[in-house]
Amino acid sequence: MSERRAANIALVTRYYEALAAGDFETLAALHSDDVVFNLVGTTPVSGRWVGKAECFGPVVADGVLGKLVAETIKFSRQWRIMCADEDCVVGIMHGGGMGTNGHEYLQTYCQILTIRDGLIAELHEFFDTALVELALNDNPTIKGPSVPVRPFAF
Numbered sequence: 407m408s409e410r411r412a413a414n415i416a417l418v419t420r421y422y423e424a425l426a427a428g429d430f431e432t433l434a435a436l437h438s439d440d441v442v443f444n445l446v447g448t449t450p451v452s453g454r455w456v457g458k459a460e461c462f463g464p465v466v467a468d469g470v471l472g473k474l475v476a477e478t479i480k481f482s483r484q485w486r487i488m489c490a491d492e493d494c495v496v497g498i499m500h501g502g503g504m505g506t507n508g509h510e511y512l513q514t515y516c517q518i519l520t521i522r523d524g525l526i527a528e529l530h531e532f533f534d535t536a537l538v539e540l541a542l543n544d545n546p547t548i549k550g551p552s553v554p555v556r557p558f559a560f
Contacts (some may be wrong), residue, residue, distance in 0.1 A: 410491060410549065411490050411491055412549075413521075413524065414490050414491075414492070414494075414495050414521045415487060415490050415495060417436060417495075417521060417524065417525075418487060418490070418495040418497055418526075419487070420432070420436060421433065421436050421519070421526065422482045422485040422497065422499060422516075423482070424436065424464070425481040425482035425485075425499070425501070426470075426480065426481065426482035426483070426485075426501075428463075428479060428480065430466070430471075432460070433512075434458060434522055436461050436525060436526055437525060437526045437527075438522065438525040438526065438527045439457065439458055439459060439540075440456065440457055440558055441456075441457065441458060441461055441525075441527060441528065441529070442454060442456050442527070442528045442529070443455040443460075443461045443465060443528075443529050443531065444466070444497045444528070444529065444530045444531070445496075445531050445533075446479075446529060446531065446533065446535065447535035447538070448535065449535050449538045449539055449542075449543065450468065450469060450470065450543060451464075451465050451469035451535040451538070451542075452485050452535070452556070453555065453556025453557060454557065455555050455556065456523055458479070459551065469542070469544065472504040473505055473506055473507075473511075473541075473542040473543070474502065474505060474511060474542075475503060475504045475505070475506055476545075478503035479502070479503035480501055480502075480503065481499065481501035481502065482499050483501040484499070484500040484501070485497060485498065485499040485500070485501075486498050493503075493520060493521060493541055494518060494519060494520050494521065495518075495519045495521065496516070496517070496518050496519075497516075497517050497519070498515065498516050498517070498543065499514070499515045499517065500512065500513070500514045501513065505508075505535040505541035505542055506541075507541065507543075507544040509539060509540050509541035509544075510549070511537065511538075511541035513533050513534060513538070514530070514533065514534065514537060515531055515532065515533045516532040516533070517529060517530070517531050517532075518531075519531040
């Protein structure tokens, strides 16, 4: 295994461990200042988000954590690195908590993390958008699909 691949695996291991511990300060420190989050779907948090302020503010703090009962939150209850190379790591994670609206939010995420200069530079994340709508947005998805304000980019 190359040193860079091993370093990428170690970085993403710290990422999942920080999520499991609820240590969002360490989690944020593992990301570059200009990190990009690409989140699947047409939910309020879907689309392309750029920079730590956007990614950890409107997306993480407001769009997810702010909609969960704090004492129930535990991400990375179960996780696994699926594959890694010198530039990317692909992982799968399960976790969440109880929505403030009373719906349980136990989500499974598939994440593709691009690593640059020893930090997470970009994240592509795939998850159950119907669960996001129900448990985080109190929307049982009776509406049809819509175009996100921040389109998903490849």
